[in-house]
Amino acid sequence: MADLLAGLGLPLILILLVLVIIVFSVIFSIIPVGLWISAYAAGVRIGLLTLVGMRLRRVIPARIVAPLIKANKAGLDLNVSKLEGHYLAGGSVDRVVDALIAAQRAEIPLPFERAAAIDLAGRKVLDAVQMSVNPKVIETPVVAAMAKDGIEVKAKAKVTVRANIDRLVGGAGEETIIARVGEGIVTTIGSSEHHKYVLENPDTISQTVLNKGLDAGTAFEILSIDIADVDVGKNIGAQLQTDQADADKRIAQAKAEERRAMAVAHEQEMKASVQEKQAKVVEAEAQVPKALAQALKEGNIGAMDYYNLKNLFADTEMRKSIGKATGADREEEKEED
Numbered sequence: 262m263a264d265l266l267a268g269l270g271l272p273l274i275l276i277l278l279v280l281v282i283i284v285f286s287v288i289f290s291i292i293p294v295g296l297w298i299s300a301y302a303a304g305v306r307i308g309l310l311t312l313v314g315m316r317l318r319r320v321i322p323a324r325i326v327a328p329l330i331k332a333n334k335a336g337l338d339l340n341v342s343k344l345e346g347h348y349l350a351g352g353s354v355d356r357v358v359d360a361l362i363a364a365q366r367a368e369i370p371l372p373f374e375r376a377a378a379i380d381l382a383g384r385k386v387l388d389a390v391q392m393s394v395n396p397k398v399i400e401t402p403v404v405a406a407m408a409k410d411g412i413e414v415k416a417k418a419k420v421t422v423r424a425n426i427d428r429l430v431g432g433a434g435e436e437t438i439i440a441r442v443g444e445g446i447v448t449t450i451g452s453s454e455h456h457k458y459v460l461e462n463p464d465t466i467s468q469t470v471l472n473k474g475l476d477a478g479t480a481f482e483i484l485s486i487d488i489a490d491v492d493v494g495k496n497i498g499a500q501l502q503t504d505q506a507d508a509d510k511r512i513a514q515a516k517a518e519e520r521r522a523m524a525v526a527h528e529q530e531m532k533a534s535v536q537e538k539q540a541k542v543v544e545a546e547a548q549v550p551k552a553l554a555q556a557l558k559e560g561n562i563g564a565m566d567y568y569n570l571k572n573l574f575a576d577t578e579m580r581k582s583i584g585k586a587t588g589a590d591r592e593e594e595k596e597e598d
Contacts, residue, residue, distance in 0.1 A: 296326050303330040307341060320345055328358040335362045343373055352380045360386040364426075367394045371426055379429045384480075392424035396484055399435055404443045405494055406450035411501070413494030414450045414459050416466060418442055422481040432480030442486060445470030456493060463488040 300307050307326065315322045325344045332339045337358070344354050357376045364371035369390060379386040399420045407413050420442055425432065449469040453459050459466070467486040476483040 296322055300326050300330060303333065305330050305333050311341060315345065318345075318349070320348055324348060324354055328354045332358050332361065335365065337361055337365065339373060343377075347377045347380070350377075350381060352377055356380060356385070356387050360390045363387060363390045363394075369393055369426065375426065379426075382430050384429050386429075389424040389426060389429055389480075392422075393426060396421050396423040398422075399438060400489070401439050401442050401446075403490075404446045406447040408450055408453045408456040408459060410455050412456035414456050415490075415492045415494050416446050416450065416459075416463070416488055417490045418446065418467070418470075419487045419489050421484040421487070422476070423484055425476075425480055425482045428478075429480045433478055434480060437479055438475065438481060438483070441473075441475040442470055445473055445475065460491055460493070463491050 297307065297309055297312055305326070307329075312322050312326075315325065325341060325348060329339060329341060329344055339358070339361075344358075347357060348354050357373070357380050360376050360380075361371060361373060364376075367390065371390065376386050379389065399422060401418045401420065403415050403417045405413055405415045420438060422435075422438060446466055449466045450456075450459055466488050470486050471483065
């Protein structure tokens, strides 16, 4: 035998050793013997062919076996088929097993199917179980509302919620809780007759909001609503009245300006009418000498009639002059007085 090996030569022996190592490496990469030994030592009975089948189905065996060992040690009744099915569906087997263990320790009824559905829905099932044990406090932003007396009141609330496992799939999230609580705060403040009543009894806000059943259709159960802060804001009623008065003033000014413009237009129209009439009078007076000349020419009036008419015009002009002088004297007397 020694002579045979010596005859083959050392290089051939090295090649055979490399081939043996490669073959065993391929075998151990396909068959996770180490993982099978770990499962067997932990009391989990799983066959080598099952592990090979996971490889062929593109399932990482460690992602199934490790959570299965964890569940077995925790006393959960799970099998490879359920875990592998959840993995192939795109879920996280490790998170689901951790949530099931936490629920069992907290004595919360949570079957595997429900936990898997919650995980596939995109919610963190372990956080939901932890929130069921340790409730979460949600702080709302400052909500401003106006009481019936016109005073603005600003309130901020803290909502203590607990996850509802049965409503996690399809239930609304924290944003819905915050919106509903804000709506309840606005309703309570708006229905108060006086803002002082809200300041003296802030618990009425939480009582009113709780009685509305705001957690319906959500993934949470509201345990309590506590008003963290209440402040007085602006006098909205007085501000609205001031704005209304300013608006009425502007409307009245606009109407007055409209009436003034109409009066000015009417005055201009009247002046134009008077000027038009004066122009017609001047035009008519210009026709008088022509008419007299035509009458004398045609013999319709005599010379004496013409002179009498001239005397009448002169007497009229004299009376106008006397009247103007008398009016001027009276104005001077009034100024002296």
